[in-house]
Amino acid sequence: xxxxxxxxLSELVENIKNKKLxxxxxxKAFIDRSEKSKELNTYxxxxxxxxxxxxxxxxxxxxxxxxxxxxxxxxxDLFCTKDVKTTAGSKILNNFVPTYESTVTDNxxxxxxxxxxxxxxxxxxxxxxxxxxxxxxxxxxxxxxLVPGGSSGGSASAVAGQLTPITIGTDTGGSIRxxxxxxxxxxxKPTYGSCSRYGIVAFASSLxxxxxxxxxxxxxxxxxxxxxxxxxxxSTSIDFKRNQYSKELTNNIKGKKIGIPKxxxxxxxxxxxxxxxxxxxxxxxxxxxxxxxxxxPHTSYALPTYYIVAPAEASSNLARYDGxxxxxxxxxxxxxxxxEKTRSEGFxxxxxxxxxxxxxxxxxxxxxxxxxxxxxxxxxIKNDFDKVYKKVDAILTPSTPSSxxxxxxxxxxxxxxxxxxxxxxxxxxxxxxxxxxxxGHDSKGYPLGLQIIGKAFDEQNILNIxxxxxxxxxxxxxxxxxxxx
Amino acid sequence: MSKKNSEYLINRKDNQYEVIIGLEVHxxxxxxxxLFSTSATKFGAEPNTQVSLVDAAFPGMLPVINEFCVKQAxxxxxxxxxxxxxxxxxxxxxxxxxxxxxxxxISQFKDPIVGEGKVILDMPDGQKEVGIERLHLEQDAGKSxxxxxxxxxxxxxxxxxxxxxxxxxKPDLRSPDEVSxxxxxxxxxxxxxxxxxxxxxxxxxxxxxxxxxxxxxxxxFGTRCExxxxxxxxxxxxxxxxxxxRQVDMIEEGESIDQETRLFxxxxxxxxxxxxxxxxxxxxxxPDPDLLPLEVxxxxxxxxxxxxxELPDDKKKRFIDEFKLSPYEATILVSDxxxxxxxxxxxxxxxxxxxxxxAVNWITGELFAVLNSKxxxxxxxxxxxxxxxxxxxxxxxxxxxxxxxxxxxxLMIDGDKDPQIIVEEKGLxxxxxxxxxxxxxxxxxxxxxxxAIEYKQGKEKLFGFFVGQAMKAxxxxxxxxxxxxILKKKL
Numbered sequence: 001x002x003x004x005x006x007x008x009l010s011e012l013v014e015n016i017k018n019k020k021l022x023x024x025x026x027x028k029a030f031i032d033r034s035e036k037s038k039e040l041n042t043y044x045x046x047x048x049x050x051x052x053x054x055x056x057x058x059x060x061x062x063x064x065x066x067x068x069x070x071x072x073x074x075x076x077d078l079f080c081t082k083d084v085k086t087t088a089g090s091k092i093l094n095n096f097v098p099t100y101e102s103t104v105t106d107n108x109x110x111x112x113x114x115x116x117x118x119x120x121x122x123x124x125x126x127x128x129x130x131x132x133x134x135x136x137x138x139x140x141x142x143x144x145x146l147v148p149g150g151s152s153g154g155s156a157s158a159v160a161g162q163l164t165p166i167t168i169g170t171d172t173g174g175s176i177r178x179x180x181x182x183x184x185x186x187x188x189k190p191t192y193g194s195c196s197r198y199g200i201v202a203f204a205s206s207l208x209x210x211x212x213x214x215x216x217x218x219x220x221x222x223x224x225x226x227x228x229x230x231x232x233x234x235s236t237s238i239d240f241k242r243n244q245y246s247k248e249l250t251n252n253i254k255g256k257k258i259g260i261p262k263x264x265x266x267x268x269x270x271x272x273x274x275x276x277x278x279x280x281x282x283x284x285x286x287x288x289x290x291x292x293x294x295x296x297p298h299t300s301y302a303l304p305t306y307y308i309v310a311p312a313e314a315s316s317n318l319a320r321y322d323g324x325x326x327x328x329x330x331x332x333x334x335x336x337x338x339x340e341k342t343r344s345e346g347f348x349x350x351x352x353x354x355x356x357x358x359x360x361x362x363x364x365x366x367x368x369x370x371x372x373x374x375x376x377x378x379x380x381i382k383n384d385f386d387k388v389y390k391k392v393d394a395i396l397t398p399s400t401p402s403s404x405x406x407x408x409x410x411x412x413x414x415x416x417x418x419x420x421x422x423x424x425x426x427x428x429x430x431x432x433x434x435x436x437x438x439x440g441h442d443s444k445g446y447p448l449g450l451q452i453i454g455k456a457f458d459e460q461n462i463l464n465i466x467x468x469x470x471x472x473x474x475x476x477x478x479x480x481x482x483x484x485x
Numbered sequence: 486m487s488k489k490n491s492e493y494l495i496n497r498k499d500n501q502y503e504v505i506i507g508l509e510v511h512x513x514x515x516x517x518x519x520l521f522s523t524s525a526t527k528f529g530a531e532p533n534t535q536v537s538l539v540d541a542a543f544p545g546m547l548p549v550i551n552e553f554c555v556k557q558a559x560x561x562x563x564x565x566x567x568x569x570x571x572x573x574x575x576x577x578x579x580x581x582x583x584x585x586x587x588x589x590x591i592s593q594f595k596d597p598i599v600g601e602g603k604v605i606l607d608m609p610d611g612q613k614e615v616g617i618e619r620l621h622l623e624q625d626a627g628k629s630x631x632x633x634x635x636x637x638x639x640x641x642x643x644x645x646x647x648x649x650x651x652x653x654x655k656p657d658l659r660s661p662d663e664v665s666x667x668x669x670x671x672x673x674x675x676x677x678x679x680x681x682x683x684x685x686x687x688x689x690x691x692x693x694x695x696x697x698x699x700x701x702x703x704x705x706f707g708t709r710c711e712x713x714x715x716x717x718x719x720x721x722x723x724x725x726x727x728x729x730x731r732q733v734d735m736i737e738e739g740e741s742i743d744q745e746t747r748l749f750x751x752x753x754x755x756x757x758x759x760x761x762x763x764x765x766x767x768x769x770x771x772p773d774p775d776l777l778p779l780e781v782x783x784x785x786x787x788x789x790x791x792x793x794x795e796l797p798d799d800k801k802k803r804f805i806d807e808f809k810l811s812p813y814e815a816t817i818l819v820s821d822x823x824x825x826x827x828x829x830x831x832x833x834x835x836x837x838x839x840x841x842x843x844a845v846n847w848i849t850g851e852l853f854a855v856l857n858s859k860x861x862x863x864x865x866x867x868x869x870x871x872x873x874x875x876x877x878x879x880x881x882x883x884x885x886x887x888x889x890x891x892x893x894x895x896l897m898i899d900g901d902k903d904p905q906i907i908v909e910e911k912g913l914x915x916x917x918x919x920x921x922x923x924x925x926x927x928x929x930x931x932x933x934x935x936x937a938i939e940y941k942q943g944k945e946k947l948f949g950f951f952v953g954q955a956m957k958a959x960x961x962x963x964x965x966x967x968x969x970x971i972l973k974k975k976l
Contacts, residue, residue: 205774319588362769
C-alpha cells in the first residue's frame with residue numbers, strides 16, 4: 001500500500017487489526033516519508049531503528065486489543081522519554097537523556113504505540129512560530145518558508161505532512177490550537193488536570209496541558225482517551241470520570257446552545273477571519289444547534305494577564321537549568337560566573353526575555369502591581385466563562401486572528417507575535433478544554449481554524465460539536481509535497 | 486501570671502540596655518521520607534544515596550505532599566497551643582545555589598499551616614510565657630562540601646527536600662538563659678510528640694537568632710540583626726552575648742545599627758556581617774503552581790488532637806497534684822520525655838506502699854550521676870526502672886539502709902541485677918531486730934564507759950561517735966533509725 005501515510009489513525013488501527021497491514025509496514029512507511037521530509041526539520045531526534053525493532057517485535061506477537069496497536073508516532077520534544085534524548089528545543093538540554101517516562105507518553109506506549117522520534121518545538125514551548133527552537137525553524141507543509149505555528153510547530157507540521165499519523169503537543173497559551181490552525185489539522189487542549197504533567201518539561205505549571213493533534217476529530221478523540229488519566233504523581237491532576245471519547249463520539253448536536261462572544265471580534269481582524277466565523281455559525285446551525293450572542297467582558301485583559309502569569313512561573317521553573325546537575329554547562333571562574341555563562345549561552349533570546357519579565361513581575365515592590373493583579377484578573381476571566389456557561393453549552397470563536405505567516409516576518413516584533421494567542425490564552429487562564437478544527441482557507445490558500453471552547457471536563461461535548469462541524473465543512477488540506485524532491 | 490524574671494541587662498556608664506531576642510527555629514520533621522518525595526531521610530547515609538528525581542529537580546518532576554509530614558506539623562502546632570490553619574499555601578522561595586537543585590525552596594510564606602501560639606518557660610524565679618508567631622513547613626536544601634577538593638565544591642543532596650518546621654517566636658525573649666530554656670522547652674515538646682528528635686549535633690534543630698537592644702524602659706524596638714544558623718544552645722548564648730554588647734557599644738558611640746544578617750564564628754566567639762539589608766535576597770515568593778493549597782478538615786485536626794500524648798506542662802501539673810512533688814522536682818522529671826517515662830515506670834513498679842520523695846531523690850541523685858559519668862541517656866540506663874523500683878522499696882521497707890543501698894546500686898549497674906538477689910547474696914540485709922541491736926549497743930557502751938559519761942555530762946557531739954561505732958560493729962547493716970532510738974534510751 002503506497003498510501004499508508006495518507007491514512008487516518010482510525011484507518012490504520014482498523015487495517016492493523018484486520019491484519020491488512022503490519023506494524024512493520026506502517027512504521028516503515030512513516031519512516032520513509034520522514035526520511036524524505038528532512039527539509040521540514042520536524043524532528044529533533046529520530047528513533048527510527050528502535051521504532052522498526054519495536055514494530056517487528058509487535059508483529060511477532062501482536063496484541064490487537066490495544067487502542068493503538070503497533071501504531072508509530074512521533075511526539076513533541078517536551079515529553080521526557082526514557083533513554084531517548086529530550087531537549088525541549090533548547091541548547092541547555094541538548095545532551096539530556098531522561099531515565100524516566102512522562103505519564104502521558106507512558107499511557108500511549110501501554111496502548112501499543114511505537115515512538116518514531118521527538119518533534120521540534122519552540123524552546124521550552126515559548127513561541128508561536130517554532131522559530132525560537134535551538135534546532136532551527138520548522139517548515140509548514142502548506143507552503144515553503146511558512147511557519148507552522150508554535151510552540152508545537154514540529155508536531156503540527158509532522159501531522160499535516162503525514163510524517164506521523166497522530167501526535168501529542170502541549171498547550172500553555174495556544175501551543176496546540178494555533179499550530180493546528182496554521183497547518184489545517186485538529187488539536188485539542190484538554191481541561192487543566194485532565195492529562196498528567198508528570199515528566200513534561202515545565203513552562204508555566206498552572207497553564208501547561210498536554211493534548212492530542214491529528215488529521216481529524218475522531219483520531220483526536222481516540223488519542224485523548226489514551227492520554228487522559230488521573231495521576232497521583234501530579235498534584236494538579238484531577239480524578240474525574242473520563243469518557244470513552246472516541247466510542248461516545250456523535251454528530252448529533254441538536255439543541256446544543258453555542259455562545260458567540262462579541263469580544264472576539266477584535267480591531268484589525270482580517271475580513272477572512274470574520275467570514276470564516278460566520279460560516280462556522282451557519283454550520284452549527286445547520287447541525288441543529290442554536291447560537292446565542294454572549295459577552296466575555298474581560299477578554300481583552302487575557303493576553304496581558306497571560307504574559308505576566310506565564311513568564312512568572314517560567315522564570316522559576318527554568319531556574320533548575322543551572323549547569324550544576326545535568327544539561328549544558330559553560331565554564332566559569334566561580335559558581336556565579338558559571339551560572340551566568342551557562343544560562344546566557346544555554347537559553348535563547350525569547351526564553352531569556354520571558355525569564356526577565358517573570359523575574360521582574362515577581363520582584364518585591366512589583367509583585368502586587370503585576371503578579372497579584374494578574375491573578376485577580378485571571379479569576380475575573382474565569383468568572384466570565386462560568387457565567388456564560390449557565391446559558392450555553394460551548395463557545396465558538398476563530399482559533400487565531402490570522403493565517404500562518406512567513407518565517408522571519410514577526411521575529412523582531414514580540415508583541416505582534418504574542419497577539420497570535422489572543423483567542424487561545426483565555427482558555428488556558430480559565431483551565432477549560434478547547435479544540436481547533438480546520439474550517440476553510442484564506443485567499444492565499446492557507447488553512448484557517450475555528451475554536452470550540454467547552455465547560456471544564458466536557459471534552460466529549462466539544463469533540464461532538466467539532467465532529468458534526470467537520471462533516472459539514474468537509475475541509476481538504478492542500479498538501480503538495482513541495483519539499484519532496 | 487508570669488513573675489518578673491531576674492533581669493538580664495547590659496550596663497554602660499549611666500545607661501542600662503535591655504536585650505530583645507526572637508528565634509526562628511528550624512526543626513527537622515521526624516519522618517521516614519521527605520516532604521515532597523519518597524526518598525529516605527536517614528542521617529549519616531552515603532552522600533547522594535537518598536535522592537530521587539524530584540529531589541534533584543529533573544525536568545518534568547513534580548512535588549507531591551507527604552501527608553505524614555503535614556500531620557507532624559499540625560501535632561507540633563497543637564503542642565505549641567497554636568491556631569491550626571485549615572488552609573495553607575506552599576510558596577516558592579527563589580534563589581540560586583549549587584545545593585538547591587530546583588532553584589527555589591518550597592516553603593510557606595503568607596499562609597503557614599500553624600498560626601499564633603505560646604510556650605511556657607520555667608525560669609528559676611517563676612514562669613515566663615513566650616509567644617509563637619507561626620510554624621510553617623518547608624524543604625531543606627542539600628549540603629555543599631567545600632573542603633574535600635582544592636578546586637571543586639561537592640554537593641550532597643541527601644538532605645535536599647527533607648521536611649523542616651520553621652518555628653518563629655515573637656520577640657519575647659530577654660536573656661541568653663531564656664533562649665536556652667525556650668530551645669529546651671521546644672525540644673521537649675517535640676520529643677514528647679515524636680515530631681522532631683531534637684538532635685542538635687545532627688542538625689535536626691538549629692536556629693536563626695534575631696537580636697536587638699534598647700534602653701531599659703523604652704517601648705520602641707531597636708534595629709535587629711539576624712545571626713544565621715546557630716546549631717547549639719551554648720553557641721546561641723555566646724552569640725547573643727557578643728552581639729548584644731556589640732550593638733550597645735555602637736549605640737554608646739553614637740553610631741546606628743544596620744539591619745543585617747550576621748554569622749557567628751564559634752572559634753573567635755564573635756559575630757560578623759554576612760550581608761546587609763541592601764544586599765538581601767529578593768526571594769520572589771509566589772504560590773507554587775505545582776501544588777494546590779493545602780486544606781485540612783476539622784475532623785483531620787480533631788483526630789490528631791485526640792492522639793496527642795500528655796505534654797510536659799500537663800505532666801508536671803499531674804506530678805505535683807498526684808505525686809505531691811515540688812514544682813522544681815516535677816520540672817526536672819518532665820523536661821525530658823525519657824526521664825518522665827522512667828520515673829512513671831518506677832512509680833508503677835513500686836506498687837502501693839511507695840515513697841515518691843525517695844524515688845525522685847534517687848533518680849535525680851544517684852541515677853543521674855551514673856548516667857552523667859557514663860555519658861548515657863536515661864533511655865540507655867544500665868538499671869531498669871523495674872529493678873530501680875525494687876531498690877527504692879527495699880529502702881522504704883527498711884530491708885536496707887540508704888547507705889547500703891548505694892553499695893547495692895553500684896552492684897546493680899553491672900548487668901541490671903535484681904537488688905533483692907544482691908542483698909541476699911552479699912548478706913546486706915539491714916539489722917532491725919531490736920533485741921540484737923540492744924545487745925550490740927550495750928557492748929559498745931560498756932567498752933566506752935568514759936565516753937558515755939562525758940556524753941551524759943553534756944558533750945552531745947559524742948552521740949555521733951556511738952552511732953558510728955554501732956554501724957561499724959554491724960558492718961553497716963544496722964538500721965540507723967533503730968540505733969538512734971536505742972542509743973537515746975540507753976545513754
